[in-house]
Amino acid sequence: MTDPIVVAEGLHKSFRDTHALRGLNLSVQPGTVCGVLGPNGAGKTTAVRILATLSHPDAGHARIAGYDVVRDADQVRARIGLAGQYAAVDDKLTGRGNLRMFGRLYHLSRRQAHQRADELLERFGLMDAADRPVTGYSGGMRRRLDLITCLILRPDVLFLDEPTTGLDPRSRGEIWDSIRALVADGTTVLLTTQYLDEADQLADAIAVIDHGQVIATGTPDKLKATIGDRLDVTLEDPAALPVAATVLNTLAGTDPTTADADRLSVALPDGRLRLADIVRELDHAGVAAADVCLRRPTLDEVFLRLTDRKETVR
Structure with missing residues (x-):
């Protein structure tokens, strides 16, 4: 087994009197989907924010691709992508325009940004809608576009926070296919979701978080076997x-x-x-x-x- 690409050891985080994380440990193998499950308030979002360098732990440490998320934050950010629950694309721009804009924000040259935008639009089935304003996209198309904006720089690790919230079954299936394609290319995905069938379909391993700790880990089949x-x-x-x-x-x-x-x-x-x-x-x-x-x-x-x-x- 190769070294894990995502490691969290003994993470603690408090917000005044609220203990969001209480010694959380997590390990994710490269090129896999890790489903992170837990009740509301369990600490999932806090853990992801720390791993994505958006927050600092009070204690413990975490690494992405060998880089410490606090000490080497710039190195970590160059290797990750983050797609939140709601699409962050500009409705007034076209799909192609959004991707080109993100490419330039990531400091790609104009030519590189144009080339990368076309590659991603073609690969994820959005080329026919590339020059339409995003305001006319369906929910599934908007989520796919939001997802691929995170892929401009080919991240080693992609954090997906409930990527199919509010989508119809067909659109959910399209997002699932996109995630599988990413993993097939070697991207590691950390997926938080409230849809347990989604984790069952996509995850190679699952971590269940409750009260700020990982209380169970394993493949979906292994976890099912624990209760008979x-x-x-x-x-x-x-x-x-x-x-x-x-x-x-x-x-x-x-x-x-x-x-x-x-x-x-x-x-x-x-x-x-x-x-x-x-x-x-x-x-x-x-x-x-x-x-x-x-x-x-x-x-x-x-x-x-x-x-x-x-x-x-x-």
Whole structure:
């Protein structure tokens, strides 16, 4: 394994009486997508601001591509891109005009700025709209344009803060494809998102932050495996739900959740129960099941379990 390109060790940050970070540790491998998840107020934004040199930690240190984010801030800024939640492009300019303007702001020559703008417009499917004012772009097109303005200087690390907020499913898919293309070219992406399906689709590794600390890390599959398989039971008669809940609690050793008026879901202990045993026990209790399904947990279920129980999983 190569050395990580993003490293945070023991980061602390307070705002008066509020402790935003409490010894946060993070490590991201180059050429990957790291999904950063956490409840509101968990410390995600504070961590990203420190890594992007927009804020200083009170304690601890962080490095991007080997450069300290405080001591070597200029070197770090030359190697990163940052796309916030809302598009930062100029509505009155065309797509091409925006990219050329950013190129000049990044001190490219006029020729270089023009050439780079055309390269990015072609690569990310915006050439047909290149000479239209951005005010006429769809939400997805604006987000793609905002994303590629961060790529003018080919950053080693790109920070994306909820890049698909408010977009329709088609536009979200277009942004996902753009992110995959970036990573295929070697860019490392640190992605914060409230859409757990987005992290599941894109992230090679996930870091869950709560109360200013990383409480869980791993691939989406590894994190799902920590809470075991899920059993969903759909009842023929919703009135039987209390009895079914008692049966599942006895079998699984944990309270099931009510997914719908006629459906229960429960985490199963690893390898100790078979579907046939579960159906038989429900039948003995007089509970008729319309459907019984064994499945892997969703990332949403993992997230809720981790942030509720405050467990640390490595």
